[in-house]
Amino acid sequence: MARPSLNDLTAFVTVATRRSFRRAADELGTAPSTLSHAMRALEERIGVRLLNRTTRSVSPTEAGFELLGRLQPALSSLDEALDSIATFRGSLAGTVRINAPRLGAAILVRDILPVMAERFPDVTVDLIVEGKLIDIVSAGFDAGVRLVDSIPKDMIAVPFAGSVSFICVASPAYLDGFGEPGTPDELTRHRGIGHRVPGGKLYRWEFERAGQALAIETSGPVILDDEELMVDAAINGLGIAYVASPAAEAALAEGRLRRVLEPWTPAPERVAIYYPGHRTVPPALRAFLDVVKAAREKQEQS
Structure with missing residues (x-):
């Protein structure tokens, strides 16, 4: 049996983790049809079907899952080996893939990415905006962004500068x-704009004052995600x-919204970037984390 090429194995891992020829092709910079033909050729070469295909989806077979489980750590080790010699190139380069909700992405775009572009122009930050909490390792991300309390315990968290409050706002x-x-x-006598969280549930509004905590279910004319x-x-x-305070900052400053129930605002929450602690941190991600830490230290000193 002819040994498959590294490119073919990398393509298989991408298809198997993305569960889509189109998404995998976008990531690899090729056409979905080309990628599909390459996967069929790989299966023929090794004599085992690796992928189940339908008109709408693709998923690994039992053999495919076995191969995927073996290839992912091997390819990760290869990436780490190549990253280890990054300093010998004279300038840092690479891609950092980050998964973040819209709020976290907005903080990155405002506070972190301009500094990254200036200090590390050859590092590309591939930022995917997604509301639901995912397994960043299996999804192929280097890091994620979430509220500190929602970060899995086996991850290392690096908080951003400042914190986020959840506030009630309404128009004058x-x-x-x-x-x-x-x-x-008294919210039961008001129209509440509902918030459906990524898991599908309606979010209960949380309040706190003098040690008293409340969670209120609201109703109103619209539910949004x-x-x-x-x-x-x-x-x-x-x-x-x-909503989270940064989402309403501009409208509050312009007078288009006013805060209500301000004395009942719960304690602020920290937002952090997180990454798996059991892996060697690639140089590009390490540079990104250093920028996050520097921004936090600068704000704390000011």
Whole structure:
């Protein structure tokens, strides 16, 4: 049997983890049809079917899962070996793949990516915006961004500068018409802009004051799964929204929104980038983490 090429094995791992010829082809910079033909040729060469194909999806066979489980650590070790000589090139280069929700992505674009582009121009940050919490290792990411409390315990977390509060906001027109709630219990008489979280559940609004914690279920004319749209809905008078503070900063500063129930705002939460601690950190990711730490230290000193 002819030994498969490294390119073919890498392509198989990409298809098997992305579960899509189109997504894998986009990542590898080739055409889906070319990638499909390459996978059929690989299967013929080794004499084993590796992928189940339908018109809508692709998934590994039992043999495919076995090969994938063996190849992933091997290819990771190869990447680490190549990364280990990065310093001998004279300039740092590479790609850092990061998975983040919209809020975390906005922080990166504002505070981190400009510094990365200036200090490490040959490092590409491949930022994928996704709301649901995923396994970044199996999905092929170098790191992820989440609230500190939602990061898996086996990961190493590096907090960003500052913190995020979750606040209630509404338009002046809405508050003029419906009044302003004085306590979270009064929200039952108001229109709440619902927030559906990635798992499909409706988010319960959390409040805290003098050691008293509450979680309130709200109802209203609209349910959304995107904080920017929730802010827009509040600006347009659809009700009260419960959002992360950065999402509403501009509208609050411009007077298009006002905060309500401010004394009941829960304690701020930290946002962090996280990565697996059992792997050697690639130089490009290490550079990215250093920029995150430097930004945090700069803010703490100011």
